[in-house]
Amino acid sequence: MRYEARKITDRTGCEIELRSAEASDCEALLRYLKTTASETPFLICDPDEVTLTPEQEKEFIMKKEASDRELLLIALENGRHIGNCSLMSISGYRRYRHRCGIAIALYKEYCGRGIGRAMLEAVLDEARKAGYEQAELEVIADNEKAISLYEDMGFVKYGTMPDNARFDDGRSFDAYWMMKKL
Structure with missing residues (x-):
């Protein structure tokens, strides 16, 4: 699915672009996955588990772009x-066509600026x-800011x-x- 690029202004007054991911974003997305996984315990994997190659990430992005019901929205x-x-x-399956999953993350330094809310609003509208x-x-139940x-x-x-x-340390x-x- 393609998302028409648009600009928003975050809480700090900075201009943020929201758009569909493109194949040329693959390297930045892989860096992002590794970095955000190291910044917070609230994501699904550790940085060393991000093992996709740039080619695999490009293929993933292209599948999202070709889909009429899936989207990878990025903020810049x-x-x-x-x-x-x-x-x-x-x-x-038809019995589940009414349901979609949502996942979101930002680099830690960009949290709390209204960017996540804007991305969620855009993705929910597309849904x-x-x-x-x-x-x-x-x-994760301890992620109070996200839950709020x-x-x-x-x-x-x-x-x-x-x-x-x-x-790895046994905490759950x-x-x-x-x-x-x-």
Whole structure:
């Protein structure tokens, strides 16, 4: 799915571009995945688990672009990739066509500036246009800032997944399953 590029102004007054990821973004996206995975315990993997090659990342981006129901939206400040938000089908089966998954992350230094909210609003709008009726996400229960944003945007906690993520040092985190009717 293609998203028509648009500009927003964040809380600090900086201009941010939102657009679909392009194959030429593959190197920046791979750096982003490794860096954000090292900045927070709230993502699904550790930096050393990001093992995609640039070619694999390009292929992933091109599949999103060719899809009529999936989107990889990126945010840029002065041409620098600073975050992204994904819209994903839960399944290709008809019984699940009404459901989509959402995932979002920003470099730590860009959190709290309203960029994540703008990306989520854009992706949820595209989800509605694509015919989805319900958006779902998973969030680590200790990620209070993200949970607050999701709740403010109409997501509701519908379940807790105990010990959802386990770290190398043995610590475990619960996660919430949250959903919003579109």
